[in-house]
Amino acid sequence: MILLRVGGSIGQNLVPNPSFEDTVACPFSLIQLYQAEGWTINVNSSDYFHTCASPYSHVTVPEAFGFQYPHTGNAYAGFSAKRRDWYWGENREYLGRELSSQLIPGTRYYVSFYVNLNYLLCGVNKIGMLFTNNFLGDTTILPAPLINNFAQVYTDSIVSDTVSWTKISGSFVADSAYRYFMIGLFFDDSHIDSLFIPDSVYTECSNYYYVDDVCVSANPLTCDVLLTSIEQPIKTQIRIYPSPATDNLTIENIKQETTFHLYDLLGKEVLTTKLATGKNQIEIKNLTNGIYIYRIIGESKVGKVFIEK
Numbered sequence: 071m072i073l074l075r076v077g078g079s080i081g082q083n084l085v086p087n088p089s090f091e092d093t094v095a096c097p098f099s100l101i102q103l104y105q106a107e108g109w110t111i112n113v114n115s116s117d118y119f120h121t122c123a124s125p126y127s128h129v130t131v132p133e134a135f136g137f138q139y140p141h142t143g144n145a146y147a148g149f150s151a152k153r154r155d156w157y158w159g160e161n162r163e164y165l166g167r168e169l170s171s172q173l174i175p176g177t178r179y180y181v182s183f184y185v186n187l188n189y190l191l192c193g194v195n196k197i198g199m200l201f202t203n204n205f206l207g208d209t210t211i212l213p214a215p216l217i218n219n220f221a222q223v224y225t226d227s228i229v230s231d232t233v234s235w236t237k238i239s240g241s242f243v244a245d246s247a248y249r250y251f252m253i254g255l256f257f258d259d260s261h262i263d264s265l266f267i268p269d270s271v272y273t274e275c276s277n278y279y280y281v282d283d284v285c286v287s288a289n290p291l292t293c294d295v296l297l298t299s300i301e302q303p304i305k306t307q308i309r310i311y312p313s314p315a316t317d318n319l320t321i322e323n324i325k326q327e328t329t330f331h332l333y334d335l336l337g338k339e340v341l342t343t344k345l346a347t348g349k350n351q352i353e354i355k356n357l358t359n360g361i362y363i364y365r366i367i368g369e370s371k372v373g374k375v376f377i378e379k
Contacts, residue, residue, distance in 0.1 A: 081289035081336075084169045085251075088284045090145040096122040097129040103147055103165055104208055111166035111252055112208045113216070119280070120145040134280070136188040141235045141282035148188075151197055151255040152262070153276040164206075164216060166252035169286065173201065173244040181223040182239035182293040183253065183284040187232045192275035193265045196257040197238060198224025199286075201248035221256045228265045235282065239293065253281055291333060291363045308371055310364070314378035317355040324348060324366075332375065333363045 092107035097120055103112040105120075119134035121144040131146070132139045140146050149163035173179060187193050198221035223240035255262070264275040285293035309322040321330065324345050330352065332341040343352055345366065354377060362375045 081287060081292045082170070083292055084171060084173075084286045085167070085284045086170050087167075089140070089143045089282055090118065090120070090147055091143045093120060093122065093145075096120055096124075098123060098127050100129060100135065102129070106145070106147065109147065109165060109167045110208060111164070111206055111250060113164040113206055113252070113254075114150075114161055114209070116147060116149040116163045116165040118145070118147055135278070138186055138188075138280050141184045141186075143282075146280050146282040148278060148280050149254060150276070150278050152192075152194055152264075153278075154274050162216075162255055164252045164254035165281070166206075166250055168205070168250050169248070172247040172249050174288075175244050175247060177288055178241055178243050179286055179288055180239070180241045180290045180293055181286050182237060184235040184237050184282045185229055186235045186280045186282075187230055188278040188280065191232075191277040193228045193230030194255065194275065194277060195226055195228045195263050196221075196224050196261060197229055197253075197255055197279065198222070199238075199251050199253050200256050201244070201246075201251045203246065203249055205250055206252070216252070216254070216256055217258045219257050219261050224256070228263055229279070230265050241290070251286065253284070291365070308366065310373065310375070314376040315354060316377070316379050317353065319352045319354055319375065321345060321350045321352065321366075322348075324350060329367045331365045331367065332357075333365070334360065 087106065087108045090106045090109065094105050094107055097105045097118045100117045101115040103109050103116045103118045106118045117129065117135065119129050119131050121131045123130040125133060128135050131144060135148060147165055149165050151162065153161045181199050183199065185197060200221045222242040225238045229236045287293055308324065311320055324347050326347060328345050330343050330345050331339055333339050340357060340362065357377055359378050362377060364373055364375050
C-alpha cells in the first residue's frame with residue numbers, strides 16, 4: 071500500500087481541471103476563461119467553451135465560435151496563437167494556470183495537450199507550453215507578446231487540422247521549481263512556419279486554436295493514460311478483462327502480432343509477452359494487488375489494469 075501511494079503521487083497529472091470540465095459558472099460570452107475553475111492566467115482575452123452555455127452565446131459546444139466537439143468531456147478553451155488586425159496590430163493570446171505542486175529541479179517532466187485549428191485560418195508551428203514563476207493573471211491588454219523564442223515543450227510541425235485534434239507532447243528537465251505554465255506561441259515570425267488553409271479569407275497569417283486535455287507529469291505513462299485510453303477502445307475495439315483481475319487477463323480483438331507490456335506505478339516493467347492475433351490469455355497470479363499500466367505496442371493502446379486477490 072505504501073508503494074502505491076508513492077507511485078500515485080509521482081505519476082499524477084499536475085494540472086488540476088485539465089479538460090476544463092469544472093466551472094465557476096457557465097460562460098455566457100467570449101473572454102471568460104476565468105469561468106473554468108483554476109484557469110486564472112488569461113493574457114489578451116482567451117476564451118472558454120462549455121456545453122452548459124446558451125446556444126446563442128457563441129461559447130457553447132460544439133457551436134463554439136466555429137464548430138468543434140471536445141477532445142473529451144464537455145468543454146475546452148480557445149486562443150489566438152497569432153493574430154494581426156487593423157485595430158490591435160500584432161496580438162497573441164496565452165492561457166494557463168498554477169500547477170497542483172511545484173516542479174522539482176532536476177526532474178524530467180512529460181507534457182501533452184491537444185489543439186484544433188478553427189476554420190478558414192492559417193496554421194502555424196511552435197505552439198507550446200512555457201513554465202514560469204511569473205503569475206500574469208487575467209489581463210486583456212497587457213503584457214506585450216511573450217516572445218523569447220523559447221518554450222520548454224513545443225511542436226515543430228504546423229498544426230493545420232481543422233477536423234481532428236492534434237496532440238502536442240514532449241519532455242524536459244526542470245531547472246527551477248516552476249509554479250505556473252502557459253500555452254501559446256512564444257516564437258517570433260522568423261522562427262515560425264505557417265500554412266494558409268485553402269479558401270482562407272485572410273491575407274496575413276492569423277489563427278484561432280481550441281485546446282483540451284492538458285497534462286504535466288513526472289511519469290511518462292500518465293499523460294498517455296489520461297489522454298488516449300478514453301478514445302482508443304472505440305478506435306481499436308480491443309477488450310481487456312476482467313477488472314479487477316486475479317490470476318489471468320484476457321485480451322480480445324488483437325488485429326496483428328504485437329507485444330504487451332505491464333508497468334507498476336513507478337514505471338517499472340513487471341511483465342512483457344507476445345500477443346497473437348485474436349484472443350490471448352495472460353497469467354498474472356504472481357503479481358501483487360494494485361494498479362498497473364499496460365501498453366500494447368503494435369495497437370498503440372495504453373490503459374490501466376486493476377489486480378485484486
